[in-house]
Amino acid sequence: EIHPSSAEASAAVAAEIAQLIRTKRAAGGNAVLGLATGSTPTGVYDELIRLHREEGLSFKGVKTFNLDEYVPMAPDALQSYRRFMDEHLFDHVDFDEGDTHVPDGLLPVEDTAAGCARYEEQIQEAGGLDLQLLGIGRTGHIGFNEPGSGKDSRTRLIWLDRLTRADAASDFFGAENVPRRAITMGVGTIMEAKRIVLMAWGEGKAPVVAAAVEGPETPAVAASYLQTHPNATFVLDEAASAGL
Numbered sequence: 001e002i003h004p005s006s007a008e009a010s011a012a013v014a015a016e017i018a019q020l021i022r023t024k025r026a027a028g029g030n031a032v033l034g035l036a037t038g039s040t041p042t043g044v045y046d047e048l049i050r051l052h053r054e055e056g057l058s059f060k061g062v063k064t065f066n067l068d069e070y071v072p073m074a075p076d077a078l079q080s081y082r083r084f085m086d087e088h089l090f091d092h093v094d095f096d097e098g099d100t101h102v103p104d105g106l107l108p109v110e111d112t113a114a115g116c117a118r119y120e121e122q123i124q125e126a127g128g129l130d131l132q133l134l135g136i137g138r139t140g141h142i143g144f145n146e147p148g149s150g151k152d153s154r155t156r157l158i159w160l161d162r163l164t165r166a167d168a169a170s171d172f173f174g175a176e177n178v179p180r181r182a183i184t185m186g187v188g189t190i191m192e193a194k195r196i197v198l199m200a201w202g203e204g205k206a207p208v209v210a211a212a213v214e215g216p217e218t219p220a221v222a223a224s225y226l227q228t229h230p231n232a233t234f235v236l237d238e239a240a241s242a243g244l
């Protein structure tokens with residue numbers, strides 16, 4: 001899906017999320033959202049906040065699960081994805097206490113396997129992901145599923161790719177300060193979402209978008225696995241679609 005601008009694309013994605021929340025609530029249930037960080041989804045979060053303030057969209061009962069978190073990372077640290085989500089969405093709308101989940105970047109490494117298994121259980125207990133939002137890294141990663149990630153991979157501790165750490169350098173005031181590891185939902189975890197929306201803006205993403213959409217399905221580009229998902233859409237602006 002190619003939109004003239006990222007603003008229009010973000011509004012369309014936010015409208016789909018609002019519709020999902022309202023439809024699930026009308027049926028007596030609660031939407032379960034998989035959320036992403038990075039610069040790409042901020043327009044969607046801004047629009048959801050606007051819909052909350054101006055059109056009464058409520059997030060009560062809605063459950064959220066974020067894709068990933070750096071390790072080690074305290075929740076209140078400047079670069080933490082928990083803090084990012086609080087600042088860009090959670091603090092501005094009306095989620096119920098305890099309904100927003102971000103992987104724990106402070107788990108001791110020896111406890112991460114159990115913590116990751118628990119994260120998967122919590123997703124299942126909530127009823128599974130109705131909609132997963134994704135950005136895409138220049139390595140083709142979704143979440144932090146770097147090249148080599150298997151299609152059946154689950155939530156786990158990974159090593160970040162050199163290119164990913166370089167791209168995060170400005171957030172950390174130097175590449176040497178970027179954590180080497182992260183916890184990420186696996187490709188298999190993401191693929192179980194009933195609906196997947198991957199967003200990409202700008203010419204810098206055009207080559208990796210083309211590889212993911214038109215190249216072979218390959219562990220070298222984790223986003224290429226989405227080709228086989230029954231209900232996944234790449235939502236792009238003109239610039240990000242330039243390689244298609």
Ligand code: GLP
Nearest residue numbers: 036037038039040135136137143
């Ligand atoms: C990080 C996140 C990804 C995100 C990617 C792209 O690596 N873990 O989930 O998709 O950055 O970031 P941006 O949206 O800023 O281009």
